[in-house]
Amino acid sequence: MIPRVPIPVVSPLLPPSRPNRAARNVLRRLVQGETPPTAPMNIVERLAGSPYANPMIQVGKADESARKTIDFALRLAETMFRYGAGALEVETSIIAVTAAFGLRNIEVDITNQSVIINYAHRDGVPITLLRVVRSWTNNYAGLVQVHELVTDIVTGGVARAEAYRRLDTIIKRPKPFPRWMVSLAEAVFAAAVVGVIGGSPFGMGVALLTILLAGQVARVLGKWRVPDFFVTAFTSFIVTMVAVVCFMVHVPLSPSMVVAGGILLLLPSGRLVSAVQDAINGFPVTASGRFLSAFLTFGAIVAGIAVALVAAAMLGGDRITVAEPIVGALPLYVILPLVALATVAICIAEQTSVRLLVPTMAVALVGYMAYYFGMQLGLGGRFAPALAAVVIGILARVIALRLGAPQLVVAVPSIIFLLVGLSIFRAMFVMTLTPGDSVTGAVGIFNALVVILAVAAGVVLGDNMARPLTRTNGHKDRRRNRRR
Known part of the structure; x- marks a missing residue:
């Protein structure tokens, strides 16, 4: 008697299932979100909606002259506070100016009469400077001129040396009315x-x-x-x-x-x-x-x-x-x-x-x-x-x-x-x-x-x-x- 040999059943060839990437991405967004929940917000994003959004960044050796850039930003902030600007206006101006001069990793802390700027490059020594505002005066005309200066810096039309000179001119300029x-x-x-x-x-x-x-x-x-x-x-x-x-x-x-x-x-x-x-x-x-x-x-x-x-x-x-x-x-x-x-x-x-x-x-x-x-x-x-x-x-x-x-x-x-x-x-x-x-x-x-x-x-x-x-x-x- 000849033994029976089982004949293998061959199933028809089916294409392997491909993952639906679109559905998987949608599911990931619903579960995880666009960004990690603990990621810090970039300080430059504070400019969104302000008159200084999307600043023109001047490429150069920004880290080597970070000290001068921060000093200029502090002097600018002090002038704005003296002339009656609000805290939000001062903060956005600092962020816009430092970003335009190539400094992005900065932090700004503003109180009633002082401004602190910290610049911490990833591979460099942190720089922290403080400026105290000790006097106030009525000068909305000077505040307008400072606004124009910041706008010119953001659009990339003014270098730092020229910005220093223009700010000195604004500070020394007499008020419009006697x-x-x-x-x-x-x-x-x-x-x-x-x-x-x-x-x-x-x-x-x-x-x-x-x-x-x-x-x-x-x-x-x-x-x-x-x-x-x-x-x-x-x-x-x-x-x-x-x-x-x-x-x-x-x-x-x-x-x-x-x-x-x-x-x-x-x-x-x-x-x-x-x-x-x-x-x-x-x-x-x-x-x-x-x-x-x-x-x-x-x-x-x-x-x-x-x-x-x-x-x-x-x-x-x-x-x-x-x-x-x-x-x-x-x-x-x-x-x-x-x-x-x-x-x-x-x-x-x-x-x-x-x-x-x-x-x-x-x-x-x-x-x-x-x-x-x-x-x-x-x-x-x-x-x-x-x-x-x-x-x-x-x-x-x-x-x-x-x-x-x-x-x-x-x-x-x-x-x-x-x-x-x-x-x-x-x-x-x-x-x-x-x-x-x-x-x-x-x-x-x-x-x-x-x-x-x-x-x-x-x-x-x-x-x-x-x-x-x-x-x-x-x-x-x-x-x-x-x-x-």
């Missing part, structure tokens, strides 16, 4: 705002003369190196004594109107808004320092007023109230010219460039119209200022960048008419000098802080909303940095 014109502009600003909040022509004249007198006294105290706290307190003392004298001789003026007109320039409204902007943009230390400085200024104002009221009471005068609510009653066609006049005056006081006076005035007028119609529509005293701030933030970025200036030189003078500092002053005065109304004062401070937060957030939101309108080549933000 001192006497600044003093007159401050007085005109106070008089115009008194008219905006409902004052009579006589009250506007009293505010004009009061600010001229207080300004000269403050200038003398400044020459004597008196701390700013006592200068502010003494100035508010003079303003209050003028109100007391007017009240004692039965001048037909509200004491609160006289004091409001006199202390408007002392109120740190712009500093408060800048502090909130720094906090929103991720600079809490700088914001805290500015908040502390602003509230010290409020304390100095309240102290000067309190001393004047006590002195008047000791001399036999009647007790007056300087924290009464002020409600403007003038028609719109009268308020708008006063807003325009006040905006131009505060621009002169801040030493703004002459070519930016009319654009800033136009932005302020549009912002005030937004505020006015917001109040007419019933948005209230919190949402109407926020709406006006958003409008100002959008227009300020579009107009300022097209004119070669940073956004804040147009935005800050345009929001002064919102008078965000006047409400905090009244609340602090009530809480400090009238203990029986301390709860009312605390509620007033809370409401004023809410309005300040709304105004600052509105300006930042408007600035971000206007970025697509000012990005001339949006696709370049996603490309690599070009090299010469």
Whole structure:
């Protein structure tokens, strides 16, 4: 018997299964993400959305001259802080300049009055430099020139030696307006705002003369190196004594109107808004320092007023109230010219460039119209200022960048008419000098802080909303940095 031999079954040849790479890549992206979750962000990416995005990098021996590049960046940052720039503007300028000069591995730390830059090359010795800002001055025109210098560096048209020379020229260049014109502009600003909040022509004249007198006294105290706290307190003392004298001789003026007109320039409204902007943009230390400085200024104002009221009471005068609510009653066609006049005056006081006076005035007028119609529509005293701030933030970025200036030189003078500092002053005065109304004062401070937060957030939101309108080549933000 022949044994059976099993016949092997041959299966048909099938092509081997190929992995679906597209599906695998999609699954990997869903599970893992585009980048490792712990990877640090490149500091140059902070320039995205700023006026200095996509800098032209100058190829050369950057590491050998890193010390000079960092020193120039620190001097640039110090100048910007002295002229009133915000922390975000200073940081983006440092990153843009160092990246354009070939330094990418840097870290920047900014506080209220100091800037630290660390450069750590992979195979070199780290370099860390610190610069402290010890003085401040009003010079928006110089800030515009610094902005133009940084823009030229980013586009690759200025070498470091030429940048040093141009920065020295900017620092030594005189301000656009003489001192006497600044003093007159401050007085005109106070008089115009008194008219905006409902004052009579006589009250506007009293505010004009009061600010001229207080300004000269403050200038003398400044020459004597008196701390700013006592200068502010003494100035508010003079303003209050003028109100007391007017009240004692039965001048037909509200004491609160006289004091409001006199202390408007002392109120740190712009500093408060800048502090909130720094906090929103991720600079809490700088914001805290500015908040502390602003509230010290409020304390100095309240102290000067309190001393004047006590002195008047000791001399036999009647007790007056300087924290009464002020409600403007003038028609719109009268308020708008006063807003325009006040905006131009505060621009002169801040030493703004002459070519930016009319654009800033136009932005302020549009912002005030937004505020006015917001109040007419019933948005209230919190949402109407926020709406006006958003409008100002959008227009300020579009107009300022097209004119070669940073956004804040147009935005800050345009929001002064919102008078965000006047409400905090009244609340602090009530809480400090009238203990029986301390709860009312605390509620007033809370409401004023809410309005300040709304105004600052509105300006930042408007600035971000206007970025697509000012990005001339949006696709370049996603490309690599070009090299010469």
